[in-house]
Amino acid sequence: MAATPLERLVTRLSFAASQAGRVAWYAGHGAAMRRAVRRIDAQHDANHPGTRPQIRKPRGAVPSTRRMLADIAALLKRDLENVEAGLYPLPADNDGTLPARLATSRAFFADVPEVARRRRDRAHREARHEAGAAKRPRYYQQNFHFQSGGWMTPDSARLYDMQVEVLFNGSADAMRRQVLVPMAGELTGRDQRTICYADIACGTGSFLAQVRRAFPRLPCLAIDLSQAYLGETRRRIGRTSIVKPVLAKAEALPLADGGLDLATCIFLFHELPPKIRRLVAAEIGRVVRPGGLFIFVESLQTGDNPDYDGLLELFPQLFHEPYYASYLRTDVTRLFENAGFILEGTTHAVFSKIMRFRRV
Numbered sequence: 001m002a003a004t005p006l007e008r009l010v011t012r013l014s015f016a017a018s019q020a021g022r023v024a025w026y027a028g029h030g031a032a033m034r035r036a037v038r039r040i041d042a043q044h045d046a047n048h049p050g051t052r053p054q055i056r057k058p059r060g061a062v063p064s065t066r067r068m069l070a071d072i073a074a075l076l077k078r079d080l081e082n083v084e085a086g087l088y089p090l091p092a093d094n095d096g097t098l099p100a101r102l103a104t105s106r107a108f109f110a111d112v113p114e115v116a117r118r119r120r121d122r123a124h125r126e127a128r129h130e131a132g133a134a135k136r137p138r139y140y141q142q143n144f145h146f147q148s149g150g151w152m153t154p155d156s157a158r159l160y161d162m163q164v165e166v167l168f169n170g171s172a173d174a175m176r177r178q179v180l181v182p183m184a185g186e187l188t189g190r191d192q193r194t195i196c197y198a199d200i201a202c203g204t205g206s207f208l209a210q211v212r213r214a215f216p217r218l219p220c221l222a223i224d225l226s227q228a229y230l231g232e233t234r235r236r237i238g239r240t241s242i243v244k245p246v247l248a249k250a251e252a253l254p255l256a257d258g259g260l261d262l263a264t265c266i267f268l269f270h271e272l273p274p275k276i277r278r279l280v281a282a283e284i285g286r287v288v289r290p291g292g293l294f295i296f297v298e299s300l301q302t303g304d305n306p307d308y309d310g311l312l313e314l315f316p317q318l319f320h321e322p323y324y325a326s327y328l329r330t331d332v333t334r335l336f337e338n339a340g341f342i343l344e345g346t347t348h349a350v351f352s353k354i355m356r357f358r359r360v
């Protein structure tokens with residue numbers, strides 16, 4: 001049944017209030033964090049002049065804050081259109097209660113000096129000493145983003161979404177939601193309960209929480225190599241048998257050949273060394289059945305949006321991203337064609353792109 005004008009107005013007002021509030025909250029944290037880092041760096045420079053690694057000026061264009069906020073506004077407009085078209089429900093608050101949000105905010109700022117220290121000292125191997133790290137591949141035992149604990153600790157899992165939203169000025173969840181559009185296309189007219197679906201490298205489950213709301217009867221495998229992040233997924237989603245956490249490497253998935261109808265993978269590939277990237281692509285090709293859909297989400301690559309090229313050069317200098325430069329050079333279409341897929345289409349969402357691959 002079509003929405004009445006009053007219902008549409010309520011939807012729009014509630015969407016505008018919640019999303020504008022999120023962007024202001026996270027962009028405000030970003031501005032305060034940069035001020036804090038400048039103070040920390042200035043103090044260090046006064047005591048140890050010339051010892052801090054310098055950031056190379058990017059050759060490509062760097063969008064202004066105003067431009068990024070305009071692009072985020074355009075994304076949110078598209079997001080609302082998707083809601084109004086019935087592709088998915090109004091976004092729920094994925095950030096917790098106000099006290100929980102304030103506690104995360106305090107923890108975020110308390111961690112800023114540690115992140116600044118690691119960036120300054122290029123200290124990215126501390127995660128090796130965290131409990132359980134020795135059981136993980138060596139490439140994984142790093143402080144990605146210079147974050148405390150790497151992917152290993154519950155504290156890191158608790159802070160991760162805040163750090164990502166601050167990085168993307170509050171647009172990360174909206175970017176991920178664009179994956180729900182092709183998922184809706186794939187699931188329409190089918191009994192969700194019969195579909196085998198996995199989110200590979202699900203992190204803390206922020207995307208799966210949105211999947212749960214949009215497709216409540218869809219069984220989900222939540223796959224990740226971090227016990228701590230899977231713990232956060234469980235906490236976020238709650239105890240339900242419809243979401244099954246699976247601790248596994250994406251390059252060795254504990255799934256049968258052709259066992260999945262549908263798979264998503266969001267922001268994993270730029271974290272992988274080139275050789276592992278090829279193994280993971282082949283593994284996804286192995287587990288998605290012929291005719292199945294794989295949705296890949298990653299950072300834009302050089303030339304995708306030339307106005308953002310300089311930002312892509314800056315990112316791996318500011319955050320520990322050892323494999324990002326090689327990701328920028330990767331031919332993603334070829335990577336997945338070699339794994340048995342054909343590209344059906346690509347859409348951009350501010351800092352990221354969403355590519356739909358069909359298994360041949």
Ligand SMILES: C[S@@+](CC[C@H](N)C(=O)[O-])C[C@H]1O[C@@H](n2cnc3c(N)ncnc32)[C@H](O)[C@@H]1O
Binds near residue numbers: 223
């Ligand atoms: C940048 S986060 C992305 C998380 C999530 N998909 C999101 O949208 O925020 C990368 C995630 O990949 C996981 N990861 C990294 N290498 C992996 C591997 N080889 N196999 C499985 N998960 C891996 C990490 O534990 C982490 O949760």
